[in-house]
Amino acid sequence: MSALSKVLTEEIRKIEDTRLVEDSISKYRLTHHLMPPVGWLNDPNGLCWFKGRYHVFFQYAPFEVEGGLKCWGHYSSEDLVNWRYEGAPLLPDSPQDCHGVYSGSALVENDKLHLFYTGNVKLDGDYDYINNGRETSTLHVESEDGIHFSNKEVVIPFSKYPEEYTCHIRDPKVWKDGEVYRMVLGGRKKDDTGAVLFYQSKDFKDWSFEKEITTETPFGYMWECPDYFQLGGKGILSVSPQGVQREEYRYQNIYQSGYFLMENNDKYLDSRDFREWDMGFDFYAPQTFTDGKGRRILIGWMGMPDAEEEYINLTVKEGWQHCLTLPRELTMNDGKIYQYPVEELSSLRKGCCEIDRRKSQIDLRGPFDLELKIEGETAEIHLGRDLSLSYRNGCAVLTLSEDAGAGRRTRKARLDQLKEVRIVSDISAVEIYLNRGETVFSTRYYPGEDRRLLRVEAEDFRGKVFSLDSMTFGYCSLRAR
Numbered sequence: 061m062s063a064l065s066k067v068l069t070e071e072i073r074k075i076e077d078t079r080l081v082e083d084s085i086s087k088y089r090l091t092h093h094l095m096p097p098v099g100w101l102n103d104p105n106g107l108c109w110f111k112g113r114y115h116v117f118f119q120y121a122p123f124e125v126e127g128g129l130k131c132w133g134h135y136s137s138e139d140l141v142n143w144r145y146e147g148a149p150l151l152p153d154s155p156q157d158c159h160g161v162y163s164g165s166a167l168v169e170n171d172k173l174h175l176f177y178t179g180n181v182k183l184d185g186d187y188d189y190i191n192n193g194r195e196t197s198t199l200h201v202e203s204e205d206g207i208h209f210s211n212k213e214v215v216i217p218f219s220k221y222p223e224e225y226t227c228h229i230r231d232p233k234v235w236k237d238g239e240v241y242r243m244v245l246g247g248r249k250k251d252d253t254g255a256v257l258f259y260q261s262k263d264f265k266d267w268s269f270e271k272e273i274t275t276e277t278p279f280g281y282m283w284e285c286p287d288y289f290q291l292g293g294k295g296i297l298s299v300s301p302q303g304v305q306r307e308e309y310r311y312q313n314i315y316q317s318g319y320f321l322m323e324n325n326d327k328y329l330d331s332r333d334f335r336e337w338d339m340g341f342d343f344y345a346p347q348t349f350t351d352g353k354g355r356r357i358l359i360g361w362m363g364m365p366d367a368e369e370e371y372i373n374l375t376v377k378e379g380w381q382h383c384l385t386l387p388r389e390l391t392m393n394d395g396k397i398y399q400y401p402v403e404e405l406s407s408l409r410k411g412c413c414e415i416d417r418r419k420s421q422i423d424l425r426g427p428f429d430l431e432l433k434i435e436g437e438t439a440e441i442h443l444g445r446d447l448s449l450s451y452r453n454g455c456a457v458l459t460l461s462e463d464a465g466a467g468r469r470t471r472k473a474r475l476d477q478l479k480e481v482r483i484v485s486d487i488s489a490v491e492i493y494l495n496r497g498e499t500v501f502s503t504r505y506y507p508g509e510d511r512r513l514l515r516v517e518a519e520d521f522r523g524k525v526f527s528l529d530s531m532t533f534g535y536c537s538l539r540a541r
């Protein structure tokens with residue numbers, strides 16, 4: 061370990077230990093979502109199932125609650141509900157990643173865990189850092205145990221990327237396809253359009269550029285955090301575009317994330333085929349992986365970069381910001397991807413209350429998991445004064461109260477019918493799954509009171525509300541180190 065790596069590791073440990081002491085006075089810390097121990101979290105990275113454990117790495121800026129120098133933080137788990145915080149294994153300690161260990165992915169091969177990521181370097185000088193002044197190489201490390209990693213090696217140096225691109229090329233997702241390895245990177249072209257770049261390799265060390273895929277008409281200026289996978293016999297390309305025009309029912313956030321079904325080998329996609337992953341306020345940069353049970357699982361960042369000025373994230377004054385979504389199992393249904401919390405979450409359910417037309421109100425306390433079947437053309441669900449979900453005229457509307465929304469009010473989604481609702485509500489985060497995950501709203505919110513009245517109105521409905529035991533996050537491993 062270099063002297064720099066040692067100092068960074070020590071400083072991160074110190075600040076995390078202080079945070080743990082303060083944890084008891086925090087009002088908004090979560091019980092069912094992975095958060096940074098301290099400071100800032102963004103994209104999920106390096107998701108994988110390796111030697112009997114799930115590994116979830118994440119973009120982590122422990123020193124600054126508003127973001128800043130990024131390393132990778134790390135949680136692992138056997139069952140997706142009992143987690144262990146493993147520390148920060150990838151630090152910005154080499155000349156190729158000294159301004160940030162940016163996002164990337166994992167490949168499990170021959171009993172080893174391989175991580176690929178973008179090393180961010182900002183040159184000193186008067187640059188715009190878009191067209192010049194930034195270098196973003198692709199780096200690789202490997203591990204036998206998922207905890208200790210080898211030295212970093214550059215597998216695609218910045219100088220080798222195609223000419224037509226700005227300095228914004230990043231976020232490698234790597235997978236094995238038969239005998240070859242493939243990588244997709246997100247990029248911003250010099251004409252300010254977003255695209256993805258495909259590379260291939262026989263040994264995942266020597267990579268050659270294969271093709272670019274973009275839309276026929278420009279769809280944003282930059283595509284971040286791409287992913288590519290097969291589901292239900294179809295190729296899926298997921299991207300997080302920046303610079304797409306907002307609309308009333310689509311693209312309501314500043315940045316988007318969604319997917320294209322890759323029907324054939326076309327170089328050009330049609331932006332009208334882009335389907336958003338999530339319609340809530342806080343969802344960006346998702347990644348997927350397959351686990352030991354063969355499930356395709358998605359985890360997103362439950363946050364939004366460069367969010368609106370009027371939004372005051374109330375966790376900032378507690379010294380931390382953002383979380384990841386629940387792990388969601390993906391299934392393909394009629395050409396659409398459905399997302400639903402992995403079944404392991406149900407192991408945390410305890411006390412159950414039934415709700416129906418005769419008993420349409422329930423007094424709730426703390427995190428809960430609601431499952432509801434609905435009949436009729438319209439429906440309303442109210443959670444105290446904090447949150448409501450209404451459905452009428454083919455439109456679902458999520459509304460947050462002024463206080464609980466901390467500056468944010470409504471998000472909408474078009475939906476042909478509403479038959480089922482699942483709400484997983486954490487201390488300051490809520491995920492709402494409509495029709496078993498056909499449409500999802502994920503958002504942070506800040507309930508004023510622990511105790512709230514759940515009230516449902518619809519022609520007919522019946523369901524169950526469970527209170528939930530907490531996930532565990534294994535911070536005790538921090539104390540032991």
Ligand code: FRU
Nearest residue numbers: 119130162163230284285345
């Ligand atoms: C997306 C992103 C990635 C980048 C990372 C840096 O949120 O901007 O493109 O690698 O965050 O933290």
